[in-house]
Amino acid sequence: MTGLAIAANGLRKSYGDKSVLDGVDVAVPEGTVFALLGPNGAGKTTAVKILSTLVSADSGTGDIRIGGHDLAADPQAVRAAIGVTGQFSAVDGLITGEENMLLMADLHHLSKQEGRQVTAELLERFDLVEAAKKPASTYSGGMKRRLDIAMTLVGNPRIIFLDEPTTGLDPRSRHNMWQIIRELVTGGVTVFLTTQYLEEADELADRIAVLNDGKIAAEGTAEELKRLIPGGHVRLRFDDPDTYQTAALALHEASRDDEALSLQIPSDGSQRELRSILDWLDTAGIEADELTVHTPDLDDVFFALTGPAGIPNQPKENVR
Incomplete structure (x- = not known):
C-alpha cells in the first residue's frame, strides 16, 4: 500500500493579526501530484515554505511529516529528502548552466566526479547540453526553468515542491x-504543485485542493470538484421558429431564449442523461439544428469556491 509522502494536520500561520493558514490539512500519497490552487494571497507559498522547512508553522500546529520524517524533530532529514523550486528562479545568471549545476552538486557534498556525472546526466535529460557552457543570463524563460528544476534534482529528492513553476x-x-513533471512522477517522485493555471492542475494533478481565506474550501480529483458546481446543461438551438416553439412547449423544465431560438436543459453532462434527451427528441419527432453540452470546468470551481460566498452549504471536507 502506498504511504504518504507529505502529511500535515492543522497547519497554522499568522503574520501579526493576519491569519494566512488557519488549520490546513494536507495528505499527499507517494508518487502522485498534489496541486494547491488559490487566489493571490491565499497562503499557497506560505504552505510550501512551511512544508519545505523555510519558515516555521505557528505553535499549536499538528504533526508535520515529510518523507516519513518529523519536520519539527528532524528538519535536516526533511531537507535531505526534498527539492524546492520557488516562484523566482534560483539560477545565477552570471555563470554558465553547467557551473550552476556543479555549484549545486558542491552544496550537496558530492565528490567532483559524482558532481560532474550528475550534472552531465541532468543537462542531457533537460535538453541543455548545447547551452551548458553559455551564461545562464542568455537563456530563455523556459530554459531557465528547466535548469532550475535540474538543479533541484541534483540531490535526487523523492519529494519536490514546485511553487508556480x-x-x-x-x-x-x-x-x-508538464512533460518533465509527468516523467518525474513516473519515476516515483512526489510533486507538491502550486499554480494559478487551472488547466495545469487539471492536466497534472491526481488530487487538487482549493485554498481560500486560509482554509481548504474543497479537495478531490478534478472530476470530483467539477461535480460540486451546478450549472451543467444541454443547449438545443433551432433554425425553424415553429420547431423551437414545439420543443419549448414540450420541455417545460428548459430555459428559453426566444431571440436565439434556443433551449437550455439542466444536465450533469453524463452519457446516460444525454442519451435520454436524444431519445426524447427522436420520439417527439423534433430535430434540433445544434446541440451543445456544457459541464463545469475548474474555472467554474475556482470562481465558485473563492468568490465572496463560496458554494452554499458546501462542507469543507474532502470530496469522495
Missing part, C-alpha cells in the same frame, strides 16, 4: 514543463 512561460515551454 510555469508562471511567465509561453504555451510551448509550459507544455514541455
Whole structure:
C-alpha cells in the first residue's frame, strides 16, 4: 500500500493579526501530484515554505511529516529528502548552466566526479547540453526553468515542491514543463504543485485542493470538484421558429431564449442523461439544428469556491 509522502494536520500561520493558514490539512500519497490552487494571497507559498522547512508553522500546529520524517524533530532529514523550486528562479545568471549545476552538486557534498556525472546526466535529460557552457543570463524563460528544476534534482529528492513553476512561460515551454513533471512522477517522485493555471492542475494533478481565506474550501480529483458546481446543461438551438416553439412547449423544465431560438436543459453532462434527451427528441419527432453540452470546468470551481460566498452549504471536507 502506498504511504504518504507529505502529511500535515492543522497547519497554522499568522503574520501579526493576519491569519494566512488557519488549520490546513494536507495528505499527499507517494508518487502522485498534489496541486494547491488559490487566489493571490491565499497562503499557497506560505504552505510550501512551511512544508519545505523555510519558515516555521505557528505553535499549536499538528504533526508535520515529510518523507516519513518529523519536520519539527528532524528538519535536516526533511531537507535531505526534498527539492524546492520557488516562484523566482534560483539560477545565477552570471555563470554558465553547467557551473550552476556543479555549484549545486558542491552544496550537496558530492565528490567532483559524482558532481560532474550528475550534472552531465541532468543537462542531457533537460535538453541543455548545447547551452551548458553559455551564461545562464542568455537563456530563455523556459530554459531557465528547466535548469532550475535540474538543479533541484541534483540531490535526487523523492519529494519536490514546485511553487508556480510555469508562471511567465509561453504555451510551448509550459507544455514541455508538464512533460518533465509527468516523467518525474513516473519515476516515483512526489510533486507538491502550486499554480494559478487551472488547466495545469487539471492536466497534472491526481488530487487538487482549493485554498481560500486560509482554509481548504474543497479537495478531490478534478472530476470530483467539477461535480460540486451546478450549472451543467444541454443547449438545443433551432433554425425553424415553429420547431423551437414545439420543443419549448414540450420541455417545460428548459430555459428559453426566444431571440436565439434556443433551449437550455439542466444536465450533469453524463452519457446516460444525454442519451435520454436524444431519445426524447427522436420520439417527439423534433430535430434540433445544434446541440451543445456544457459541464463545469475548474474555472467554474475556482470562481465558485473563492468568490465572496463560496458554494452554499458546501462542507469543507474532502470530496469522495
